Amino acid sequence: MAKLLLVEDDIKLADLTARFLTQNGFEVLQLNRAKDVQQTISNESPDAIILDIMLPDGDGFTICKEARGHFNGPILFLTAKDSDFDQVRGLEIGADDYVIKPVEPYVLLARLNALLRRTQAITASKDSLTLGKLQIDKADRRVYLGGEEVELTSYEFDLLKTLAAHAGETLSRDYIYKNVVGREYDGLDRSVDVRISRLRKKLHDNLEQPYRLITVWGKGYLCSKSAWE
Structure with a gap:
């Protein structure tokens, strides 16, 4: 039974x-204020967090950013704030998904299950992926570049692992969404683009002219085989 932390100030x-x-098999912890969230995460170790942005004593963006210092599980924003700016901001600070209210309950359930399947998938192989100085430990879900650990969210890890496993190949957004996000690409969702940008920063890629995680315009993304020395 997965344990969820639901942070929502609308009590009803x-x-x-x-x-x-x-009713669909989850244990749910509820909070309606920001002040107790970080302590609850530390004490209860939830598997995932569903987070509103507008709270009476704080905002979800700040909560998410602080939580990413000690919580690696999926964070899903469930909010009425529907601007592109807010969606991109939420993804950039570490959220794994952004769902706009109102949403059909079974759609929310599907999005949540997709996040948990990706996060909780256990890799049987103990092998690691190695590209020059980039090492991806699949079993422990850790990434090292030049011997130094790179702190990644669960989403970022799965995205990098998928790209590195197909180094030298261009992966389409359709492929990435099906195999990493766990759903079909709708042609509008920008979460993969945001994650690629974050990965480039963390992996010391050239942000103006990326040479490690390359955008192949009109086709998708490519992880270089030879740019990790």
Whole structure:
């Protein structure tokens, strides 16, 4: 049974959401304020967090950014803020998905299950992927560049692992969404683009002219085989 932390100040909506998720096999912890979130994460170790942005004593963006210092599980924003700016900002600070209210309960459930399947998938092989100085430990889900560990979110790890496993090949957005995100690409979602940008920063790629994680315009993304020395 996966344990979820639901942070939502609309008590009626929170109760309905929690009841629905509980009926579908989850243990749900509820908070309606920002002040107790970090302590609850530390004490309860939830498997995933569903987070509103507008809270009476804080905002979800700040919570997400702080949580990423000690929580590597999926964070899903569930919010009425529907601007592209807010969606990109949420993804850039470490969220794994961004769902706009109102949403059908089974759509929310599907998005949540997709995140948990990706995060909780256990890699049987103990082998690591190595490209020059880039080492990806699949079993322990850790990444090292030049011997130094690179801190990645779960989403970023799975995206990098998929690209590195196909180094030298261009992977389409359709392929990436099906195999990393766990759903079909709708032609509008920018979460993969944002994650690629974050990975480039963390892996010391050239942000103006990337040579490690390369955009192949009109086709997708390519992880270089030879740019990791």
